[in-house]
Amino acid sequence: MPDNPLAPAWLRSPQDANDFAPDVWPPSLTRDPDGVATIAGVRVDELAREFGTPLYVLDEEYVRETARRVRSAFADAFERVGSTAEVYYAGKAFLTTDVARWVTEAGLRIDVASGGELAVALAAGVDPARLGFHGNNKSAAELDRAVGIGVGTVVIDSEQEVARVAAAASAHGRTQRVRLRVRTGVHAHTHDFLATAHEDQKFGVALDDVERIVADIRSRDGLEFVGLHAHIGSQIFGSDGFAESAARLLQVHARLLSGGAVPELNLGGGFGIAYTTADEAEQIESLAESIAQVVAAACEEANVPVPIVCFEPGRAIVGRAGITLYTVGTTKAVTLDAAGAAAKRLYVSVDGGMSDNARPALYGADYSARIVGRTSAADPVLVRVAGKHCESGDIVVDAEYLPGDVAPDDLLALAATGAYCWSLSSNYNYLPRPAVVAVRDGAARAIVRGETIDDLLARDLGARHSTATAFPPVREADVPGPLARAGHHPGGPGAAPDGGHARHEAKEEP
Structure with a gap:
């Protein structure tokens, strides 16, 4: 059948409208x-x-297998450049207690972005030390809860938050590991609403402010600075954006080493999947290898050892499932x-x-x-x-x-x-979820x-x-x-x- 002139240019009339396109639908x-x-x-x-x-239907084994595959891909790629990688599942994509158990049993950590997501992970029995806590406006109650139960890492998103996390750490007599989220100015080629590394946006601090804020963090007895964090967007195909973001972060990372250890670098997530036949998502193994090579090259240029590199995929693990x-x-x-x-x-x-x-x-x-x-x-x-x-x-x-x-x-x-449908669902027009x-x-x-x-x-x-x-x-x-x-x-x-x-x-x- 000829293509309908009302169809978008990428959409082609299929030979068989009963077929499921490979790489788009669940393999099962x-x-x-x-x-x-x-x-x-x-x-x-x-x-x-x-x-x-x-009805939302989720292929459990595919989620489990994909989580294992993503973890192995990054661990193997960074082992080849003399370092290690940690993978945090981005809970905002789709988080229930069952999903939390599936991904942690596959060896992943979990990134949460609210007190509610934190509560779900804890209800699933996830070790708090394996959680990262994100958010640009964490409440005092959320920070107190996170620090109090021993959350692994808090991602500091603003200069004001340094004192807030330090106060929570002092109140609980803990030393809290923290990262600092940075706006690198690198923009992934995605929809404007999905790009989160612009200078004019709500997340993170400017590159020029990093050294001053890290000095403040290091001056607080209850805080342990472990590294920088950036997230360049969502539904990203290819490694170019990650390469540029890593290069900019590592220039600052190198300068920070003069004041103490910087063991980690978190490059965020946002790896894309195929929603239609027009999308060509890169295999996670080749993507991990590309990112590991560009990070290693940037470290060599900055004359620093390759740190532990962390990633936060969500859609790439649960979307196609x-x-x-x-x-x-x-x-x-x-x-x-x-x-x-x-x-x-x-x-x-x-x-x-x-x-x-x-x-x-x-x-x-x-x-x-x-x-x-x-x-x-x-x-x-x-x-x-x-x-x-x-x-x-x-x-x-x-x-x-x-x-x-x-x-x-x-x-x-x-x-x-699988990603960002149930988690964004509502009761508009009083429809039950x-x-x-x-x-x-x-x-x-x-x-x-x-x-x-x-x-x-x-x-x-x-x-x-x-x-x-x-x-x-x-x-x-x-x-x-x-x-x-x-x-x-x-x-x-x-x-x-x-x-x-x-x-x-x-x-x-x-």
Whole structure:
């Protein structure tokens, strides 16, 4: 089929709109002989029936294996240049107690950026010494808690924070390891909202101020300065930005050695993944090798030994492991003018949207989608997947090709939703947040239960009664066509009568 003139230049009409693009979807995602997709051996239609849609699905073994692979890649690369590397999982990408256990069991440390994320890591049983604590505005209570429980490293983000961390250390009689976050002026080639190393932004201190602030840190009895930290952005492909950032940091690092030890250098994270066939993410082994070589070269030029180098990937570990399942509600064809000729786009509306995936609205992020409850021989058509929110900008996938017979009640999946989807989710329009299900070796288990409308109203202090019967069950006789056969309630397959997700509370672990 020829490409639709309304499609973006990078998007090509596929030969088979049933195929899952390699390097975009989880490797364990395949189709059964009847055309239904399975992930880690679990059928997606069974997941939808048990847990409802929308539904976040996470391939547990892929997260574990990727964490091990990232750790080994950086450890091996830096061993070859005479040093070592430490990898912190960036919890902001996706953090639950289960995920915290998976990554720490794979040998990673965890970077947290709030008291809440700290609490999740501690609830998972993570050794506080293996945690790094980030944030540009940590509260006094957060710092007191972090220092009090023995958090491994606090990343100081401003000159004012030096005294605050020192006060917490003194109050608890501890010596607190700290890094200093620096704005290097290096800008990764990503969306402006994702670039965090500009001079005009909220994170870190200016390079020119580093030596003065480090002198202040070193003058405090309760603080141990261990190194500099920088983060150049997110969804980065290649090592050029890391090379330039490391070179600038190491010039200051070398001068700091005259005043004491500087054992570490933290280069942050932001390694990109493929969301669509237009993305070409570098293999982590080659990326680690490239960064190790440029850091070693910069150290040689600065005449300093290669320090312990730390990294903070999040998306690169959990992003590709996740998919989101939706149920198609309505479809709507529109005819538009394209260079003087009529062209058609099909709007496909699903039962979620910007409340479970804010990235398209925030960043204009692109995603890949497929019909996963069946296969189709229909020719592919250009579609725009829309959410159900009362916003014209509630677009889940701006442009994709799906089979032309996509219809209500189809199951649709989005690829690479493991990072920054659940963690950015909201209750906009009073939609309950979806459940999170882990799949592994043919079995599925909920690791975060789906919310119900009762959950939402429980926080509303003006609510006077339960809404458990606000949406009475839909009688099968009242529902025509395939919805009746699927046994739907409002809110998607498997949904409870109140519009939330049906739960089997007796099966929940305490």
